[in-house]
Amino acid sequence: MIYFTRFIELVGGDPQADRAVPPTGFTARLTLFTAGAMAFLAVFALALSLATGRLADRWASELARTSTLRISAPVDQVDAQVRAALQVLETTPGVAAARALTPDEQRALLAPWFGPDLPVEDLPIPQLVEIIEDADGYDPTGLRARLQAEVPGAVLDDHTRWREPMIAAAGRLRSLGWIALILIAASTAAMITLAAQAALAANAQVIRVMRLVGARDIYIARAFVRRFTMRALTGAAIGTGAGMFAVWLLPSADVAGGFLTGLGYQGLHWLLPLFIPPLAAAVAFFATRAAALRTLREQS
Amino acid sequence: MIDLDNVAYSYGGAELFSQVKLSLAAGSFHFLTGPSGAGKTTLLKLCYGELQATGGQVRLFGEDAATMDRDAVAIARRRIGVVHQDCQFLDHLPLTENIALPLTVSGREAEAEENLNDLMGWVGLRAQAKQYPPQLSGGERQRAALARAVIMSPDVIIADEPTGNVDWEMSQRLLTLLIELNKMGKTVLIATHDMNLIRAAKSQVTTRVLRLKDRRLMQAGVEL
Numbered sequence: 001m002i003y004f005t006r007f008i009e010l011v012g013g014d015p016q017a018d019r020a021v022p023p024t025g026f027t028a029r030l031t032l033f034t035a036g037a038m039a040f041l042a043v044f045a046l047a048l049s050l051a052t053g054r055l056a057d058r059w060a061s062e063l064a065r066t067s068t069l070r071i072s073a074p075v076d077q078v079d080a081q082v083r084a085a086l087q088v089l090e091t092t093p094g095v096a097a098a099r100a101l102t103p104d105e106q107r108a109l110l111a112p113w114f115g116p117d118l119p120v121e122d123l124p125i126p127q128l129v130e131i132i133e134d135a136d137g138y139d140p141t142g143l144r145a146r147l148q149a150e151v152p153g154a155v156l157d158d159h160t161r162w163r164e165p166m167i168a169a170a171g172r173l174r175s176l177g178w179i180a181l182i183l184i185a186a187s188t189a190a191m192i193t194l195a196a197q198a199a200l201a202a203n204a205q206v207i208r209v210m211r212l213v214g215a216r217d218i219y220i221a222r223a224f225v226r227r228f229t230m231r232a233l234t235g236a237a238i239g240t241g242a243g244m245f246a247v248w249l250l251p252s253a254d255v256a257g258g259f260l261t262g263l264g265y266q267g268l269h270w271l272l273p274l275f276i277p278p279l280a281a282a283v284a285f286f287a288t289r290a291a292a293l294r295t296l297r298e299q300s
Numbered sequence: 301m302i303d304l305d306n307v308a309y310s311y312g313g314a315e316l317f318s319q320v321k322l323s324l325a326a327g328s329f330h331f332l333t334g335p336s337g338a339g340k341t342t343l344l345k346l347c348y349g350e351l352q353a354t355g356g357q358v359r360l361f362g363e364d365a366a367t368m369d370r371d372a373v374a375i376a377r378r379r380i381g382v383v384h385q386d387c388q389f390l391d392h393l394p395l396t397e398n399i400a401l402p403l404t405v406s407g408r409e410a411e412a413e414e415n416l417n418d419l420m421g422w423v424g425l426r427a428q429a430k431q432y433p434p435q436l437s438g439g440e441r442q443r444a445a446l447a448r449a450v451i452m453s454p455d456v457i458i459a460d461e462p463t464g465n466v467d468w469e470m471s472q473r474l475l476t477l478l479i480e481l482n483k484m485g486k487t488v489l490i491a492t493h494d495m496n497l498i499r500a501a502k503s504q505v506t507t508r509v510l511r512l513k514d515r516r517l518m519q520a521g522v523e524l
Contacts, residue, residue, distance in 0.1 A: 019393065019397070020390060020393070020401070020404070020405075022390075022392040205388065206390055208388060209388045209389065209390055209401070210401070210405060211350075211374070211377075212350075212377070212382055212384075212388065213377075213378075213401050213402040213405055213448065214374050214375065214377040214378035214402055214405055214406060214452075215374060215405035216370070216371050216374040216375070216405075217370055217371070217374070218371075219405055297370075
């Protein structure tokens with residue numbers, strides 16, 4: 001609460017304290033650029049985290065409840081094997097529904113590779129059967145044994161070998177996104193600390209005079225802290241705006257339908273990057289305050 | 301006001317002075333003299349809390365300087381007006397803002413307007429009010445430093461070679477200002493090796509002249 005009050009006072013500013021410390025162009029530009037660049041990267045890191053989170057959830061929910069049965073047989077035996085397989089599935093505990101994919105659905109699955117006009121009926125393509133599990137799920141080992149006996153051309157794919165590494169990969173990507181955000185915040189703090197120290201060193205004479213006339217450390221620090229906080233806020237606002245615009249320009253998942261095209265914000269998630277500028281300002285506030293008070297102690 | 305009791309100061313293992321006893325009573329006028337390098341400036345810095353003694357005790361307004369935190373020292377410094385030989389100013393601020401700086405950092409900016417005009421007239425710098433420190437002559441800077449030192453109406457005024465960079469006429473003018481302040485009840489401590497200045501002061505006000513030599517502080521000799 002104390003820090004919040006100080007933060008508000010800081011934004012309000014003390015024009016006299018500000019005037020006492022002359023602006024230093026080099027550190028001002030460095031802080032603005034750093035905050036802007038880091039905010040830009042943070043927008044992408046946040047988008048990556050959110051997108052991979054969504055991806056992991058979607059894969060988990062979509063793939064967890066479905067399996068696929070692939071029936072490879074001579075063309076004249078396919079229908080009989082499909083019927084036999086459906087019978088087996090209907091009597092398997094844990095299977096809520098099972099149905100053979102229509103030629104149109106199979107054509108749609110192959111369309112990305114062979115185009116939309118593939119004559120699937122005339123090609124020796126395996127017939128796919130979609131299996132929907134109920135809440136309890138089925139026993140894949142038992143089902144495989146039954147299918148082997150009754151439908152020799154059937155191969156059960158319960159998606160485990162796809163799902164688990166993909167969900168793990170998505171989870172790790174999400175973690176990497178958050179780690180990137182933490183590293184961005186730490187790098188911002190480090191660079192602003194360096195810039196603040198450079199500004200303090202460049203203003204050693206100003207500090208000496210202010211001390212001579214009875215200025216407390218916090219008064220001197222405040223002039224630097226306010227300046228750096230406002231610069232970080234401005235830079236981060238620009239960087240965030242640019243980052244959000246760049247994310248908005250990314251192709252939408254609906255249009256291209258690929259893996260990478262979902263790396264954007266959806267719905268209310270568009271509000272989350274708006275927290276980046278105040279967070280950057282908070283990072284600058286604490287980093288500059290700590291650097292200023294430490295440097296002032298060391299200079300005495 | 302300010303008391304030094306058996307104070308010693310060493311720097312880099314070498315003792316600059318020791319067994320220094322000094323008491324700046326309210327309304328007193330002291331000169332501190334001695335050869336260059338004897339430690340006059342260091343002794344003054346101990347008196348306004350910029351340095352810590354390595355031995356003995358320094359009391360600022362009754363408080364042991366060694367136990368005062370940095371804020372307490374800063375607040376004590378507001379009761380001490382300091383004039384340096386090299387007159388440190390903020391070169392990017394006009395003279396009036398430089399002189400009002402002690403009020404500004406104390407949160408008493410409102411008092412600046414009523415005090416500044418009189419003060420600028422008192423030190424004869426009304427015409428230079430809007431100028432910046434680099435535009436001022438040595439004498440003008442010294443008078444501006446004195447104005448800044450007294451704007452808070454401090455109890456003690458400490459001046460380190462205030463006439464070091466000015467001609468005799470300006471020295472007399474500055475001395476007159478310092479004597480006026482002393483007559484208003486302010487305690488004055490001036491470090492100088494200008495014997496003529498000390499003689500001129502002694503003819504106008506009761507002073508105590510101290511000499512820092514051979515690492516000891518003593519009463520100055522009869523040559524004065």
